Amino acid sequence: MQRNFVSKSIILASALLAVGYTNMSCKSSSKVSKNDISKAEYQAAITPTNAQQENIATVSMGGTSGEELKRIMAGYVPDLNENLGDIAMVDIYDEGLVVTMNKGNFFDVNSYIIKEEAKADLRKVAFSLNQMPNTFVVVGGHTDATGSYKHNKKLSRMRAVQVANYLKSSGVDEKRLLVEGYGKDIPRYTNNTMKGRDKNRRVDFVIVADNAVRESTINTMGSVR
Numbered sequence: 001m002q003r004n005f006v007s008k009s010i011i012l013a014s015a016l017l018a019v020g021y022t023n024m025s026c027k028s029s030s031k032v033s034k035n036d037i038s039k040a041e042y043q044a045a046i047t048p049t050n051a052q053q054e055n056i057a058t059v060s061m062g063g064t065s066g067e068e069l070k071r072i073m074a075g076y077v078p079d080l081n082e083n084l085g086d087i088a089m090v091d092i093y094d095e096g097l098v099v100t101m102n103k104g105n106f107f108d109v110n111s112y113i114i115k116e117e118a119k120a121d122l123r124k125v126a127f128s129l130n131q132m133p134n135t136f137v138v139v140g141g142h143t144d145a146t147g148s149y150k151h152n153k154k155l156s157r158m159r160a161v162q163v164a165n166y167l168k169s170s171g172v173d174e175k176r177l178l179v180e181g182y183g184k185d186i187p188r189y190t191n192n193t194m195k196g197r198d199k200n201r202r203v204d205f206v207i208v209a210d211n212a213v214r215e216s217t218i219n220t221m222g223s224v225r
Contacts, residue, residue, distance in 0.1 A: 051186055055138050055206045056096035061214065064221045069095040069209050072217070076132050076207075083128045087121045096208040099125070104189070104199030110147065112158035114166060122163060125205065126170035134213045138178045138206040139164045145184045145191035145200070157181025163203045176210070 060066055073095060080090045084099065091098045106118040114122070129137060141160030143152040160179035168174045190196035209217075 051180075051182060052098050052140070052204070052206050053093055055180075056094050056098075056208060059208050060095045061217075065214075065217045066095055068217050068221050069214070072209060072213065073097055073207070079131060080128055083131075084124055087124060096206055099205040099207065100188075101202055101204060104202040106163075106203060107159055107201045109144075109201070110155065112155060112162050114162055119166065122166050123170050126167045126172050129167065129172050129176070129207075132207070133173070133176075134210050135207050136176050136178060136210050137167075137172070138180055138208075139167070140186075140204045140206065141179070141181045142186060142200055142202050142204070143184050144197035145187065146197065147184075149183060152183035153181050155181070156183045159201075160203060 061069060070092070074092055076097065077090055077092060080097070080099065084090065087102055089100045089102065091100070101121065103118070103121065106115060107113065108115070129135070139160045141156035141158070141163070143156045143159075147155070157179060158181070160181055164174075164177040164179050167177060184191070184200070187196075187200045188202075189199040191200060
């Protein structure tokens with residue numbers, strides 16, 4: 001049992017953390033509703049992507065410990081909904097949470113500088129994350145479909161880094177922050193319209209329990225997958 005936990009810790013500390021938070025200095029669309037986007041786009045906006053699911057599955061423990069982690073993570077949802085309900089959707093997936101911002105357009109085209117009007121929303125995210133300190137947070141950066149694949153991958157990562165740095169400046173411990181750049185691979189909206197491209201220039205967040213919570217859970221539950 002202990003060996004299995006250590007392997008999960010190694011995955012969390014190396015595979016997921018190796019996603020690599022690196023300090024780097026280098027009007028928004030309306031809230032998502034079924035009325036202003038297609039049914040398919042709305043469903044996509046509220047469904048965790050395969051990449052987000054994989055981030056969570058990579059560190060899922062399974063067994064009775066996994067069920068306890070699900071319960072612990074689900075316990076954060078009411079406060080997240082209260083704090084972020086007007087700006088984001090919160091979904092439970094397996095042993096983690098996915099926070100999807102309702103507004104895209106955090107960045108101008110071909111820019112990783114956070115727009116001023118987006119910073120108030122990020123401060124709300126930081127406040128919520130500070131209420132759940134025993135977690136890791138993967139900040140996912142995205143682009144629209146304009147530009148080359150290589151350029152968009154780099155740009156999306158720079159966007160994630162900028163947001164991670166802003167969360168750090170808002171009090172979130174940098175050791176909790178991980179970044180990933182998905183480029184244009186995961187559009188939640190059509191790239192055939194300006195409005196869709198605006199919404200695709202976004203960040204989202206995957207939240208999982210940290211190693212201390214995992215160890216405590218194993219010590220309490222006594223079994224893992």
